[in-house]
Amino acid sequence: MLAEIGLISTLFAFIAALYAIVASVYGERFAHSRALVTSGRNAVYLNFVLMTVSVISLQIALMTQQYQISYVWSVSSPSMPDFFRFTALWGSQAGSILFWSFLMSAFTAGATFLNWKSQRRLMPYAIAYMMAVVAFFVGVTLFIENPFDRWWILPTGDVVASAFIPVGAVAPSAAQLAETANGLNPLLRHFGMAIHPPMLYLGFVGFVIPFAFAMAALASGDLSTNWIKVSRRWALVAWVFLSLGLILGGRWAYDVLGWGGYWGWDPVENAAFLPWLIGTAYLHSVMIQEKRGMLKTWNMFLVIGTFSAVIFATFATRSGLVDSVHSFARSEIGFPMFAFWFLLTIVSVWLILWRSSRGELKDDHQLKSLFSREALFVLNNFVFIALFVAIFWGSFGAPIISELFMNTNITLGADYFLQVTPPLFILLFILMGVAPVSAWGAASLARMGRAMLIPLALAAASVGLFVVGGVTEIGALFGYGIVLLAGWVAIVETVRGILARQRVHQENLLTSLLALITRNPRRYGGYLIHLGITVIGLGVIGSTLFQQETQQTLAVGETLNIGIYELRYDGFLANQIAEDGRVMDIAELTLFRDGVEVAHLRPRRDFFPEATDMNSMTIAGAHSTVENDFYVILVNWEQISASSATFKVYINPLINLIWWGGLILIVGTMLAGYPRETMPIRVREKLRAVPQGA
Amino acid sequence: MRQLMKYVQVLIALVMIVSIARTVNAQDGTTGAITDDMVNAIAAKLYCPVCENITLDTCGTAACADWRYEIRLQLEQGMTEEQIVEDFVHRFGDRVVGTPLDPALRALSLVTPWIIIAGVLVTVAYIITRRNANAPALVQPSNDETTGNRYQDMFEQDISGS
Numbered sequence: 011m012l013a014e015i016g017l018i019s020t021l022f023a024f025i026a027a028l029y030a031i032v033a034s035v036y037g038e039r040f041a042h043s044r045a046l047v048t049s050g051r052n053a054v055y056l057n058f059v060l061m062t063v064s065v066i067s068l069q070i071a072l073m074t075q076q077y078q079i080s081y082v083w084s085v086s087s088p089s090m091p092d093f094f095r096f097t098a099l100w101g102s103q104a105g106s107i108l109f110w111s112f113l114m115s116a117f118t119a120g121a122t123f124l125n126w127k128s129q130r131r132l133m134p135y136a137i138a139y140m141m142a143v144v145a146f147f148v149g150v151t152l153f154i155e156n157p158f159d160r161w162w163i164l165p166t167g168d169v170v171a172s173a174f175i176p177v178g179a180v181a182p183s184a185a186q187l188a189e190t191a192n193g194l195n196p197l198l199r200h201f202g203m204a205i206h207p208p209m210l211y212l213g214f215v216g217f218v219i220p221f222a223f224a225m226a227a228l229a230s231g232d233l234s235t236n237w238i239k240v241s242r243r244w245a246l247v248a249w250v251f252l253s254l255g256l257i258l259g260g261r262w263a264y265d266v267l268g269w270g271g272y273w274g275w276d277p278v279e280n281a282a283f284l285p286w287l288i289g290t291a292y293l294h295s296v297m298i299q300e301k302r303g304m305l306k307t308w309n310m311f312l313v314i315g316t317f318s319a320v321i322f323a324t325f326a327t328r329s330g331l332v333d334s335v336h337s338f339a340r341s342e343i344g345f346p347m348f349a350f351w352f353l354l355t356i357v358s359v360w361l362i363l364w365r366s367s368r369g370e371l372k373d374d375h376q377l378k379s380l381f382s383r384e385a386l387f388v389l390n391n392f393v394f395i396a397l398f399v400a401i402f403w404g405s406f407g408a409p410i411i412s413e414l415f416m417n418t419n420i421t422l423g424a425d426y427f428l429q430v431t432p433p434l435f436i437l438l439f440i441l442m443g444v445a446p447v448s449a450w451g452a453a454s455l456a457r458m459g460r461a462m463l464i465p466l467a468l469a470a471a472s473v474g475l476f477v478v479g480g481v482t483e484i485g486a487l488f489g490y491g492i493v494l495l496a497g498w499v500a501i502v503e504t505v506r507g508i509l510a511r512q513r514v515h516q517e518n519l520l521t522s523l524l525a526l527i528t529r530n531p532r533r534y535g536g537y538l539i540h541l542g543i544t545v546i547g548l549g550v551i552g553s554t555l556f557q558q559e560t561q562q563t564l565a566v567g568e569t570l571n572i573g574i575y576e577l578r579y580d581g582f583l584a585n586q587i588a589e590d591g592r593v594m595d596i597a598e599l600t601l602f603r604d605g606v607e608v609a610h611l612r613p614r615r616d617f618f619p620e621a622t623d624m625n626s627m628t629i630a631g632a633h634s635t636v637e638n639d640f641y642v643i644l645v646n647w648e649q650i651s652a653s654s655a656t657f658k659v660y661i662n663p664l665i666n667l668i669w670w671g672g673l674i675l676i677v678g679t680m681l682a683g684y685p686r687e688t689m690p691i692r693v694r695e696k697l698r699a700v701p702q703g704a
Numbered sequence: 705m706r707q708l709m710k711y712v713q714v715l716i717a718l719v720m721i722v723s724i725a726r727t728v729n730a731q732d733g734t735t736g737a738i739t740d741d742m743v744n745a746i747a748a749k750l751y752c753p754v755c756e757n758i759t760l761d762t763c764g765t766a767a768c769a770d771w772r773y774e775i776r777l778q779l780e781q782g783m784t785e786e787q788i789v790e791d792f793v794h795r796f797g798d799r800v801v802g803t804p805l806d807p808a809l810r811a812l813s814l815v816t817p818w819i820i821i822a823g824v825l826v827t828v829a830y831i832i833t834r835r836n837a838n839a840p841a842l843v844q845p846s847n848d849e850t851t852g853n854r855y856q857d858m859f860e861q862d863i864s865g866s
Contacts, residue, residue, distance in 0.1 A: 269759075269762035270762075276756075377832055396824065399824065407817075419797060419799040420797075420809055421800075421802070422802065422813055423759070423803070429814065430814065430817055559744075561739075562739075563740070658744075
């Protein structure tokens with residue numbers, strides 16, 4: 011019954027999406043019928059309701075163990091706890107595309123509801139574009155990756171998955187299905203997997219809104235700042251989710267993949283990073299259009315490029331392109347996804363060029379100084395695009411070209427990325443430090459230099475502290491200096507504002523800070539984001555350049571030494587059965603720092619008897635401090651007595667700054683996206699009470 | 705002749721792997737003077753020829769454990785890091801290293817992104833220059849405190865509450 015409900019609601023959601031496209035465009039462009047356009051809007055809401063029903067149906071099927079549904083059978087098993095049954099919704103391709111479609115439908119309904127009155131001219135076209143994307147993904151769910159297919163036994167004895175009952179087929183017995191159910195991929199049985207994919211999906215699908223409004227502006231001819239106002243906030247929402255998704259993905263890799271790192275420059279990771287790079291460039295350059303009426307064409311390219319990168323990333327990771335260009339051709343969703351991405355990009359670019367050729371995207375001002383804020387933002391955009399090019403080339407360009415034209419397979423790994431990207435990241439951090447103290451319009455180097463004096467001095471002093479702390483590598487000190495400069499600029503600019511306000515209004519520090527932030531949340535949210543990136547940068551430099559590692563085999567009672575730590579192997583717990591059926595082999599270790607016991611660590615290897623593909627998982631033991639992470643992996647052990655075991659140990663300096671920097675970045679983004687017009691009445695009244703020109 | 709010797713060495717190594725690996729319980733335990741860290745230092749530079757984008761030092765498959773053991777044996781035979789990496793590339797292709805050793809592939813990998821980036825930079829510079837040339841007279845940076853310092857204006861606007 012649940013399969014039928016899910017299937018029918020998905021089918022009607024697909025029809026509603028198609029109707030919304032036709033009604034909106036025809037109603038606005040040809041029939042000039044408001045009623046028709048309104049019915050298109052209602053179809054958006056209906057689509058959302060139907061997709062909600064569809065997702066809930068699959069979720070209930072997972073929770074109630076309806077193994078006749080092939081998706082439920084493939085991602086869950088009777089021994090799995092409810093928590094993982096819940097997350098199994100996005101545990102495999104069909105379910106994750108349904109979930110993706112649902113989120114996109116939710117975003118579309120939300121954007122339609124919030125902007126219907128204020129953006130009447132853009133809305134019909136925006137609805138058409140949003141629903142075209144929704145319709146594509148719902149169509150993929152219906153016709154290619156249907157999560158509501160059920161198992162059937164044909165008269166010939168073959169077992170097939172089909173949405174409809176084949177002639178003469180019977181359903182397999184529930185007991186047989188439960189007994190053979192696959193269970194969730196072991197790598198996905200982690201708390202991070204409950205949050206990481208939804209965040210990433212929200213980030214990805216969220217960019218459909220800025221894309222749709224940009225396209226609506228191009229299609230309708232309303233190229234005023236209306237589309238910018240809407241798209242910037244939605245882009246920020248998507249960006250914060252994407253950032254969170256990337257950071258959580260790094261944390262999951264660190265906890266589960268058992269290699270002591272958080273970013274492996276894997277094509278799948280890189281594919282998610284690519285839209286983030288262009289999206290970040292857009293969030294910077296959109297300010298230039300708002301303030302100076304410049305870069306109109308460029309912003310169109312960026313916002314459309316971001317969504318195009320989202321679709322490409324989805325296509326690349328789901329089609330098998332990452333493994334090989336040939337597996338993409340074999341994948342069922344490969345060609346439809348590629349065709350959709352290609353069509354979407356071509357139509358978008360054509361629309362931009364068409365409007366541009368008619369002179370409708372002409373800038374109001376030109377660049378007047380190389381040191382003006384807009385010039386530095388252009389340079390910032392260029393660096394983001396350069397990073398995009400370098401990472402795209404390493405992840406997809408070179409491997410595909412070498413396979414297609416040179417008949418050889420190559421994989422560009424960390425070696426390549428660590429040669430090509432550092433100069434660009436350095437340039438980016440320098441710009442992060444310099445741009446906030448530059449002025450819009452005309453600006454001089456001398457004025458900028460004066461504003462940079464204090465941050466430069468503070469950055470130099472901070473680098474001095476690193477030297478005192480024992481860091482002597484010139485490269486590392488240079489890196490820390492550049493990163494810290496960006497952070498100090500953000501702090502100094504904020505403090506300067508607080509002190510000036512204090513002088514004028516005689517307020518205390520906290521009141522001044524709050525008043526400053528509430529008056530200009532975008533600017534101070536932006537500074538907080540820069541501070542978050544600085545903290546992440548410090549963590550990346552520390553954990554990359556100063557990571558220590560060793561691998562040793564220890565007998566029970568023996569110790570190994572690394573840095574200031576000593577690790578003792580105390581014993582082994584073999585074949586421990588967990589609640590979800592996994593079999594755990596656990597090593598018991600004691601960690602000493604400068605001879606003092608600081609922690610008991612239990613690295614382990616989990617084995618999943620029911621899993622078919624990857625059936626084991628390495629869970630590291632870690633002792634975290636502000637200074638570093640002591641991270642230990644159980645590599646192997648003497649099978650019968652476990653009298654000896656091999657451990658791989660890492661010391662990852664400053665690695666926790668990456669997660670904390672991520673949190674700061676999230677708070678900063680929320681602040682930057684906070685709408686001033688919805689400030690609490692109390693705050694608005696307080697601001698109004700401040701004497702004008704005081 | 706040198707090539708032939710290399711093949712013989714590899715053959716011997718493979719025979720030894722099959723026979724020795726079966727009897728070794730702790731597959732990454734130390735053998736002779738070669739430590740796990742020495743093996744991992746080289747394994748970290750090689751990608752698993754079977755799995756995608758996983759370096760040999762972190763790959764958990766039995767095949768990778770065998771390859772790590774092979775690296776150990778090669779080290780014991782006195783092969784240098786460079787020779788071992790070259791040997792793996794010779795047998796499995798350039799996909800086992802993070803950046804290809806083959807000069808043409810290496811150039812394609814490392815130089816192409818910079819060429820594209822330079823192309824983008826030149827295009828952007830050209831567009832900006834052309835637009836500025838078509839625009840009215842260029843405004844020079846001004847030191848006039850009353851008109852030029854928008855940054856200060858903006859800042860004062862923030863703190864004033866206006």
